[in-house]
Amino acid sequence: MNSVFEIIGPAMVGPSSSHTAGAVRIGLLARQLLGEAPVKVHIGLHGSFAATGKGHATDRGLIAGLLLWQPDDERLKDAIPLAEAGGMQISFEAVDLGETAHPNTARLELECAGGRRFTLTAASVGGGNVEVSEVDGFATLLSGSLDTLVAWHQDKPGFLAHVTAILACVSANIATIRTARRHRGSGALTVVELDAPPEPEVAALLAKIDHVERVRVLARLL
């Protein structure tokens, strides 16, 4: 826990912090990582999310987050019809992600209008707090409780040195940094959690590093 507001909070629309507010936050993180509204959404629900998700509005929460609504948005109960009216195709299924998966886990498969696909696996770990464990097939770990930079790039020597040099120039303190790759020299994903919001130009500077495909800045969850 970083903050008292992970214990007292979030301010949210019911009925469940883990199944509703946590679901909104998973949707919010996915939407921010994607950078645009998805047109096709397929969501696998595991464990307690699958068993009791309907009564807890887990499905509506996830879609509300994909619409960039906050957990205290009172439109939550109407999220699915409103999203569908906006052209989003939505489907859900119960999935079994195995014994080791957290009981409140969702796996999101999203598709943009341009055809780009995106996947994210995240768990709602209690009290509205969440943990993302997979992005686009890369094993990772991010909670959204800190300001976060995410870069999709090629696995090349010196990449992290460029990242840390840019962050050093703007005096941004790195709380955690994690790089995952498929295999040597392949695509990779780096997640950097910071103690404060980065200067606005940081994302553009990171995007200029050789072999960087995409950079996203996630504001810490409210």
Next chain:
Amino acid sequence: MSTHFSKATELLALCEQHGKPICEITLEREIADTGTPREAIVERMTRYYGLMRESVHKGLAIDSLSPSGLSGGDARKLHAYSQSAAPLFGSQFARTIAYGFAVLETNAAFGRIVATPTAGSAGIVPACLLSLQETHGLSDEDAGRALFTAAGVGHIIGANACFSGAQGGCQAEVGSASSMAAAAIVEATGGTPQQALNAAAFALMNTLGLVCDPIGGYVEVPCVSRNGMYAVHSFLAATMALANARCVVPFDDVVIAMRDIGRRMPRALKETAEGGLATTPTGLRFPPAPAGAPARKKS
């Protein structure tokens, strides 16, 4: 100065070393950990307290059933009973229960609440503090400060166990909330940090083993009544602590027990609606629908 703590023993040592209560040590920790100015943190907590009060008032006015049909209207009945001629244990007793009910009825009606520490346990801390404001003349500022006491206790639970019913059962939700509230009551009424942590220990110890088996998976039965009842329970624990009743098992050990019991608790009793109340003949009349399925027709 480091104000970090993950155990009650460390928190007590910090309180003694600096001569400060739990609420102040917790606030100083927040400033250090997040880099947020004191005023902004206090302002946000005060705003949350306002939202808690709104969720109580909103719930007291509910006179219809929730979408599931499982709850609604009981906070109002309890509040009316508290104003009757000779309510049991005096009017404050029923009022406190009504406040706990009210938050959860608001929650079940898709209203706005503050998860404290979770939505399913969101009624307990607000019910206790609102009630205490009426009986002990606490200002809103005092109540806001008491939320930092509650959060300090929450930090210890979060670091050593968990808050989620799916992982730890109801003891992790309502048990945590009741222990946080008990400590907050003690400190807000002039008790010492040791007494506050004893209250937290008494409260959590008496919720060990509480399972999460809500009917149909809805956060309503038994959650709504449990929030009313465990608000009163927090006052029981606080009373024992303020009277200096002997606390044999310290809070840190009770948290270890809670974690251990949560791990051994069968999955069917951890927010899956696969056992307990959820699978009784009554419970089966409200089966959980899988997420994404069309809303169930009311028969």
